[in-house]
Amino acid sequence: MTGADAPTRKRSAVRSLLRLWPYVRPVRGRLAWAAFVAVLASCLSLVIPLVLKWIVDGPVAERDPGGVWLGALFLLLLGLAEAALFGLRRWLVARPLAGVEAAMRDDLYRHLQRLPVAFHDRWPSGQLLSRGTTDLMLLRMFLAFPLTFLLVNGVTILVGFVILLQQQWSLGLVLLAPAVPLVVLCSLFESKYALVARRSQDQVGDLTTVVEESVLGIRVIKGFGRHRSQARAFRELSLTLRGTELVKARLLAGIWATITALPELAIGAALVLGTVQVADGGLSAGTLVAFLSTALALRWPVESIGFLLAISQDAATATERYFEVMDAPQETEGVAPPSSPAAAGRGGMVFDAVEFRYPDAPEGTPPVLARVDLHVRPGETMALVGATGSGKTTLTALVPRLHEVTGGRITLDGQDITAMPRERLRELVSVAFEEPTLFSASVGENVLMGAGDGPGEADLERALDTAQAHFVHRLPEGAATQVGEQGLSLSGGQRQRLALARAVVGRPRFLVLDDPLSALDVHTEALVEAALRRVLADTTALVVAHRPSTVLLADRVALLSGGRVTAVGTHQELLRTSDEYAWLMSGAGDGGAGHGRAAAGKGDTA
Numbered sequence: 001m002t003g004a005d006a007p008t009r010k011r012s013a014v015r016s017l018l019r020l021w022p023y024v025r026p027v028r029g030r031l032a033w034a035a036f037v038a039v040l041a042s043c044l045s046l047v048i049p050l051v052l053k054w055i056v057d058g059p060v061a062e063r064d065p066g067g068v069w070l071g072a073l074f075l076l077l078l079g080l081a082e083a084a085l086f087g088l089r090r091w092l093v094a095r096p097l098a099g100v101e102a103a104m105r106d107d108l109y110r111h112l113q114r115l116p117v118a119f120h121d122r123w124p125s126g127q128l129l130s131r132g133t134t135d136l137m138l139l140r141m142f143l144a145f146p147l148t149f150l151l152v153n154g155v156t157i158l159v160g161f162v163i164l165l166q167q168q169w170s171l172g173l174v175l176l177a178p179a180v181p182l183v184v185l186c187s188l189f190e191s192k193y194a195l196v197a198r199r200s201q202d203q204v205g206d207l208t209t210v211v212e213e214s215v216l217g218i219r220v221i222k223g224f225g226r227h228r229s230q231a232r233a234f235r236e237l238s239l240t241l242r243g244t245e246l247v248k249a250r251l252l253a254g255i256w257a258t259i260t261a262l263p264e265l266a267i268g269a270a271l272v273l274g275t276v277q278v279a280d281g282g283l284s285a286g287t288l289v290a291f292l293s294t295a296l297a298l299r300w301p302v303e304s305i306g307f308l309l310a311i312s313q314d315a316a317t318a319t320e321r322y323f324e325v326m327d328a329p330q331e332t333e334g335v336a337p338p339s340s341p342a343a344a345g346r347g348g349m350v351f352d353a354v355e356f357r358y359p360d361a362p363e364g365t366p367p368v369l370a371r372v373d374l375h376v377r378p379g380e381t382m383a384l385v386g387a388t389g390s391g392k393t394t395l396t397a398l399v400p401r402l403h404e405v406t407g408g409r410i411t412l413d414g415q416d417i418t419a420m421p422r423e424r425l426r427e428l429v430s431v432a433f434e435e436p437t438l439f440s441a442s443v444g445e446n447v448l449m450g451a452g453d454g455p456g457e458a459d460l461e462r463a464l465d466t467a468q469a470h471f472v473h474r475l476p477e478g479a480a481t482q483v484g485e486q487g488l489s490l491s492g493g494q495r496q497r498l499a500l501a502r503a504v505v506g507r508p509r510f511l512v513l514d515d516p517l518s519a520l521d522v523h524t525e526a527l528v529e530a531a532l533r534r535v536l537a538d539t540t541a542l543v544v545a546h547r548p549s550t551v552l553l554a555d556r557v558a559l560l561s562g563g564r565v566t567a568v569g570t571h572q573e574l575l576r577t578s579d580e581y582a583w584l585m586s587g588a589g590d591g592g593a594g595h596g597r598a599a600a601g602k603g604d605t606a
């Protein structure tokens with residue numbers, strides 16, 4: 001989903017905003033009180049003209065200085081009370097609304113964690129980031145101001161017009177005249193502004209994605225001297241956003257000018273008519289002063305409506321964007337297909353006629369995995385070999401159910417993985433990927449993330465030892481050393497070994513390794529594999545391998561080709577019987593034995 005995919009259909013802002021109710025419900029009492037206080041404060045400002053009328057028609061006409069002073073004191077008190085009430089309103093809403101924002105952000109984060117990998121493959125991270133930051137900030141702003149003030153201003157305008165009509169109905173009708181064109185113009189403005197607001201918020205998401213990618217890929221950008229072209233791409237996006245913001249500003253300027261001009265014209269007309277009436281003796285000067293002061297006091301509530309509608313539209317768009325993510329279905333527990341005789345009762349890891357197609361794969365393309373049949377026996381280490389793009393990573397992702405099989409089944413010790421609760425499955429299976437991800441935390445915390453709450457210091461040491469990650473002890477604070485974002489302060493091989501330690505720390509029954517040793521030199525790789533065999537003697541492992549050194553350490557090898565496992569046997573057997581395997585291992589194959597050599601050449605034994 002990018003800015004380009006922004007829906008252009010018309011939608012109801014009110015219906016979108018009503019979806020916020022579950023979050024607003026717990027603080028509705030506070031919000032209602034705050035609105036009541038604001039209505040009170042706003043109505044106080046309408047009492048001021050009535051006091052003015054009393055001063056002009058009373059003490060001023062009767063030349064009574066004491067009365068004038070009393071009136072002035074009353075006006076001062078009214079002003080102070082209005083200010084205090086607005087302050088109280090702000091205080092009433094600040095804390096609960098910060099709570100609403102935090103609750104929505106928590107829910108979004110929790111939901112993102114539970115969305116399937118396929119969702120994250122589809123959505124740029126900047127779009128998700130902007131929904132969790134700017135959009136939620138817009139929603140808090142809406143709940144703090146427009147929600148209350150659309151109500152407060154509505155009530156103030158209503159009460160004000162009752163007072164105006166009661167003071168002099170003919171002049172009141174003159175002021176009411178612009179109401180109809182204003183309502184029509186506001187609704188036109190709303191529908192146009194809604195589309196631009198959506199475009200602008202999506203473009204903020206696109207811009208966030210570019211910033212995030214540039215920061216994460218700073219080494220590539222610098223290494224290839226791409227900072228200028230990257231800056232140019234950023235500037236183009238930022239100019240597009242600027243253009244959209246200017247369209248928004250133009251729309252806002254138009255409605256604001258109209259909302260200001262029409263009532264001003266009506267007030268001018270009322271002033272002329274009122275003066276004539278005072279001259280004719282049909283109206284007292286005090287009534288005219290009070291009438292005009294009331295009309296002027298209503299200026300801000302009327303003028304601010306354009307601005308309040310604009311923020312409300314922004315908030316409706318933000319709500320829509322927020323719920324687009326929240327409505328995405330989470331990972332399901334899945335329903336196990338009827339048990340198959342081929343898999344039932346067989347220990348180890350069994351792939352039974354497994355088929356998989358990516359959800360976003362173009363129509364008519366063959367599935368990545370067409371029919372995979374493979375049995376990894378209990379305690380066995382099976383290497384998985386295949387040309388680049390043959391589907392090795394995809395197959396390994398199916399075991400912990402990062403993706404769901406689209407046909408066939410995978411069983412672990414005879415139990416279908418779709419029949420297991422995910423938590424149980426992820427206790428049984430540990431994974432390590434070629435691209436190791438570390439989090440901004442200590443080395444120890446990064447490793448222990450791979451186990452439940454049980455494992456402690458001894459398990460950490462054992463896991464580090466298995467992964468040959470002795471370099472940890474030479475870090476300034478050992479396992480307590482903080483690693484930077486994505487572990488960028490460590491070498492590729494060091495990061496891979498920490499990821500491997502994370503995979504083995506919980507002593508899993510099943511281990512799935514997607515070429516996790518590619519950045520190590522062959523000697524360290526051999527040490528790691530020997531330690532793995534020692535420590536995880538009962539573990540059944542499936543290891544994606546690209547080079548003979550990795551393959552040699554496995555018990556057997558499976559060759560993946562054309563979406564199927566076309567050969568299974570020992571390294572020597574396959575070298576003899578499979579031309580494709582011999583070709584891949586000879587280093588001639590694309591992504592074959594040579595894969596990972598560049599990193600290995602570094603002699604990363606640190």
Ligand SMILES: Nc1ncnc2c1ncn2[C@@H]1O[C@H](COP(=O)(O)OP(=O)(O)OP(=O)(O)O)[C@@H](O)[C@H]1O
Pocket residue numbers: 121358360361368386387388389390391392393394395591
């Ligand atoms: N998220 C995705 N959506 C659609 N297609 C994908 C996705 N991820 C991978 N593919 C496609 O699936 C096929 C298999 O990819 P996979 O990463 O499993 O291959 P591989 O054998 O692990 O390759 P390598 O040895 O280069 O790591 C490729 O054609 C790839 O383009």
